[in-house]
Amino acid sequence: MASVTLEHIKKVYDNNVTAVHDFNLEIKDKEFVVFVGPSGCGKSTTLRMIAGLEDISGGTLKIGDRIVNDVEPKDRDIAMVFQNYALYPHITVYENMAFSLRLRKMSNEEIYKRVTQAAEILGITEYLGRKPKQLSGGQRQRVAIGRAIVRDPAVFLMDEPLSNLDAKLRNQMRAEIILLRKRVDTTFVYVTHDQTEAMTLGDRIVVMKDGFIQQVGTPQEVFDTPINLFVAGFIGSPQMNFLKARLNKEAKGYTVELLGVKIPLNQDQNAALSQKGIGTQEITLGVRPEHTSVLFEKTEHAIECTIQVNEMMGSELHLHLSSLNKDSIIVRLPTIDLTQDQRSQLAYGNKMFITFPAKVMHLFDPKTEKNLIYS
Numbered sequence: 001m002a003s004v005t006l007e008h009i010k011k012v013y014d015n016n017v018t019a020v021h022d023f024n025l026e027i028k029d030k031e032f033v034v035f036v037g038p039s040g041c042g043k044s045t046t047l048r049m050i051a052g053l054e055d056i057s058g059g060t061l062k063i064g065d066r067i068v069n070d071v072e073p074k075d076r077d078i079a080m081v082f083q084n085y086a087l088y089p090h091i092t093v094y095e096n097m098a099f100s101l102r103l104r105k106m107s108n109e110e111i112y113k114r115v116t117q118a119a120e121i122l123g124i125t126e127y128l129g130r131k132p133k134q135l136s137g138g139q140r141q142r143v144a145i146g147r148a149i150v151r152d153p154a155v156f157l158m159d160e161p162l163s164n165l166d167a168k169l170r171n172q173m174r175a176e177i178i179l180l181r182k183r184v185d186t187t188f189v190y191v192t193h194d195q196t197e198a199m200t201l202g203d204r205i206v207v208m209k210d211g212f213i214q215q216v217g218t219p220q221e222v223f224d225t226p227i228n229l230f231v232a233g234f235i236g237s238p239q240m241n242f243l244k245a246r247l248n249k250e251a252k253g254y255t256v257e258l259l260g261v262k263i264p265l266n267q268d269q270n271a272a273l274s275q276k277g278i279g280t281q282e283i284t285l286g287v288r289p290e291h292t293s294v295l296f297e298k299t300e301h302a303i304e305c306t307i308q309v310n311e312m313m314g315s316e317l318h319l320h321l322s323s324l325n326k327d328s329i330i331v332r333l334p335t336i337d338l339t340q341d342q343r344s345q346l347a348y349g350n351k352m353f354i355t356f357p358a359k360v361m362h363l364f365d366p367k368t369e370k371n372l373i374y375s
């Protein structure tokens, strides 16, 4: 158990690529933190610096109260699980899990205790006598995690541990990691490019892009109040819709105007905008697909759209719409209450109306890409 503190951590590779810029984060003891972001944003580099597998070019790294910038990986009291499991093929699952403990000259009795306990937690007891190649991908990944658990590390580091698994197994293992976390009560730093994994696993998530932290927060905070367009688009699936719109400051308060419709903002939004002294300006309006309602008839604040694609997902439809000024909009529509007549209206080329309440609207400055209210 330990906290991990990154102060102004920086990584410049030999080829002068700056992979991580001024990374500041305090990971609390027993916290589960997820680094998430697109390929190449510096997630693995940051994790590998914590592990000691990569030199730190600048800044201070602490595990607990100890500065570990120059401490050998084996002396950092961490264990890392990689994407490609890296099991030893010629020895049994038991010996794979026991390997690091034997290196530490632990007694056979203690090794037996730890390996069988970890195998129990992971549900792989019956495979202890097998070789890795006699296991499925998911079972191998469990062995790789088991190998880390037996070391009883202060900090668990995981770099995309599920990305080699098929979708079904990945969902199952994700749930198992949530359970695992309850059983092995320690600090986790987990890297993924998958926002669903980040949202479901993390106490807090760190959204990264191009070597910079974009936002740190609980999954709910990052979802509800994305600080900029990048975070807004990255978190949530299908992606948030972005529409060209205009913010009007009027005598009665602020309104958002798009496609001939004016939607008044709510009290909180009004207070925040006027406190920041924001005037009338062009904006990029963000609205999530699940926060948009479909109407079959025009109402006061409804926006006219044309159906482009209707994707049947079973419990819901994903409608791809285009607005009058060609913005494309995706809407999630539950199927359960749709009548046969309504279903038949949801065909390519038909007109529809959409609407959303003020509270689900995210307002971004098109130039700075920042959230006008939350940044």
Ligand SMILES: Nc1ncnc2c1ncn2[C@@H]1O[C@H](COP(=O)(O)OP(=O)(O)OP(=O)(O)O)[C@@H](O)[C@H]1O
Binding pocket: 013, 014, 015, 017, 018, 019, 037, 038, 039, 040, 041, 042, 043, 044, 045, 046, 193
């Ligand atoms: N050994 C290296 N030498 C030089 N540049 C590197 C090295 N390793 C990584 N980089 C660069 O550093 C940046 C960050 O890489 P990193 O592996 O940390 O990204 P990532 O977020 O883990 O991406 P992915 O999701 O693809 O694993 C990238 O631009 C990458 O090309």
Ligand SMILES: [Mg+2]
Binding pocket: 043, 044, 045
């Ligand atoms: Mg990586």
